[in-house]
Amino acid sequence: MEKRKYPRRTCSIKAFFYDPPSSEIIESRDVSASGVYFNGDPKVNEGAIVHLRMEITVKGNGEEKTFPVDSAVEVVRITKGASGEVLGFGGKWVRVFCRGEIKPVTEFLRSVLGVTGGFVQTIAPETASEPPYYVFQFPTGEKEMQCSAQPSEEVQAPKEETEPKVSRTGIYVVMPIRYRVGNEEFEGRAVKLRSNGLRIATNGMTPDVYSKITIIIPTRHKDRLVDLELMATVTTVRAVSPAAEAQFEVEFSLANDAEKLRMYRRILDRVNESLSVQKKV
Missing domain, CATH: 2.40.10 (Thrombin, subunit H)
Structure with missing residues (x-):
């Protein structure tokens, strides 16, 4: 043995x-x-x-x-x-x-x-x-x-x-989103998109680091407007002054439905394609 x-x-x-x-x-x-x-x-x-x-x-x-x-x-x-x-x-x-x-x-x-x-x-x-x-x-x-x-x-x-071999690059955007902490929803903006998470700017409540929240992204799916909901973990909270917007980053949970993660990555691909076209103009 x-x-x-x-x-x-x-x-x-x-x-x-x-x-x-x-x-x-x-x-x-x-x-x-x-x-x-x-x-x-x-x-x-x-x-x-x-x-x-x-x-x-x-x-x-x-x-x-x-x-x-x-x-x-x-x-x-x-x-x-x-x-x-x-x-x-x-x-x-x-x-x-x-x-x-x-x-x-x-x-x-x-x-x-x-x-x-x-x-x-x-x-x-x-x-x-x-x-x-x-x-x-x-x-x-x-x-x-x-x-x-x-x-x-x-x-x-x-x-x-x-040196950790993990790509932390992302796409800088301004995308309206909502996020849910417990039973409360808050409005915010996605300011950076990554393949497995995003950065949010908000005047709403800033969640605690490593707390679980739900990200809600309005998107079009099969010719109709839907809310894409993704479970996420807060990984960092940026220190800001009381008068300024707070920013925090999240990583999407691996417990999310695979199709929902694919929907998010299609959003990421569309944004990336749009930015590429703008650069060529």
């Missing part, structure tokens, strides 16, 4: 691929402090590194919070069915990271993996207006994880070693 250095436990984590890009939602079967098994096809060979956006839910003090966490995973084993179809893959954690606040990474390490050692590195942003990244690099070789995962001093990390 195989004896593992770090025991596995059953754990369901939803995720999707950043690189190679895919709209497929995959789910983990089990995890350990050193690796993970996902049901789904990574569409790469063994030895390659895939980049995933994961979503974890942590319960405590009567509250439930969802944290988006990015990861780099080395594919070490691919399992196939009798007819040769890919069923899933076993991976080794390389790094996990997040932007804005350290909590998603520390919650993932502590609550999901049970990791109690190492340091979370703070990577300074390229510009002062952007939030920092927090990165946990998993040990290699004979190194072991020991005490608690603590934040380190802010550094400018070598890009070839630890």
